[in-house]
Amino acid sequence: MPRSRPKLTHLDAANRPTMVDVGAKTATLREASAEAIVKLPAAVARELKRTGHRTRKGPVFDTAIVAGVMAAKKTHEIIPFCHPLPLERCTVDISDLAGSRVRIVCTVAVHHKTGVEMEALVGASAAALTLYDMCKALSHDIEIGPVRLLSKRGGKRDFNRKSPRADRSRGKP
Secondary structure, eight states, rough: OOOOOOOHHHHHHSSSSSOOOTTSSEEEEEEEEEEEEEEHHHHHHHHHHTTSSSEEEHHHHHHHHHHHHHHHHHHHSTTTOOOOOOOEEEEEEEETTTTEEEEEEEEEEEESSSOOOHHHHHHHHHHHHHHHHHHHHSSSOOOEEEEEEEEEESOOOOEEEEEEEGGTTTTOO
């Protein structure tokens, strides 16, 4: 039996943009994690390590963490059809990787009728942009990306980038 094409949820019957109606959905625990990779020039990475991740603008990683949390909380103000969500948890973890790269992971959770993938993605992106902003005096040759969803739980289906089989509806084929 052929599979039907996926339906875009933000279009109404007349193909006009619309916010998804979540009124009839049940509130459940929704969680998501997203990552952003920031590639630094080697000299910038060395300088950040030498200074304990500080620049003249202040503590780079700490400021990026605060920016990521603030952005996740305001996702509905940035992405037009996102519902405002009272986030119950938002963490931003930043770590140095090999090859002058920095990994930012934003994890968000809420009990609600809609998911928090966009909040996690916006949080990780804002933290990466803040890192860029705080280091651009050292070099403009900083790259951001990829930014991607790592996992989501709750709602119609779960997703886990580390396990392709987890992208199925609650264990059903």
